[in-house]
Amino acid sequence: MARIRAFREDDASALASVCIRTADAGRDASGVLIDDEIWPDVFLNPYVVRHPDLALVVETDGSPSGYLVCAPDTRSFEDWFATTWWPERAARWAHRLAENRADPRVRRTADILRYAAGRRAGAEPYGDTYPAHLHIDLLPDLQGQGWGRRLIDTLLGVLRERGVTGVHLVADASNAPALAFYDRLGFARLPSHEGAQAFGWTLDDPEPS
Secondary structure, eight states: OEEEEEOOGGGHHHHHHHHHHHTBTTBOOTTTSSOTTHHHHHHTHHHHHHOGGGOEEEEETTEEEEEEEEESOHHHHHHHIIIIIHHHHHHHHHHHHHHTTTSTTHHHHHHHHHHHHTOOTTSSGGGTTSOEEEEEEEOGGGTTTTHHHHHHHHHHHHHHHTTOOEEEEEEETTOHHHHHHHHHHTOEEEOOOTTEEEEEEETTSOOOO
């Protein structure tokens, strides 16, 4: 039996596993980088540290199998990420990169680290119209059963209560099932960088149907 519940601190390891197993455009990213823990350090952990109250978990038979995390104010979050969260981790991962220069995974790892280093308030144009942003990941066994829709419905309700005016997300442009999912929900496609597709939802709009 699956259910949605609030994040708990003891979920961290299980959610990191979900993140890694879905990080490569929805596919298992285990072994893609020189260290699997880079994925959650960029795309999961800062959210549950900064905004644990906006982290939702799908639990199946007592085990986390999916999650949604959100930053309600992208500009503030990205400033914190750049000045507080990332510097220490950047140094650690850069050291690991230098130790593994002959590893064929270095190029992909360097791309992710470069992305993380470039994160800052205003780096993406979506934060003004859609101030919140989210990440959502579900293991394959949960996909196609409505859990992604339920997670987003729940989040939108919370953001509305808090007076947040819009939310955005960015998906890998090669992840066709994810793109189709956000289209079906009614998210608007936004102008995007090559290789990515951004979506936005204005919270004056009706709930997804």
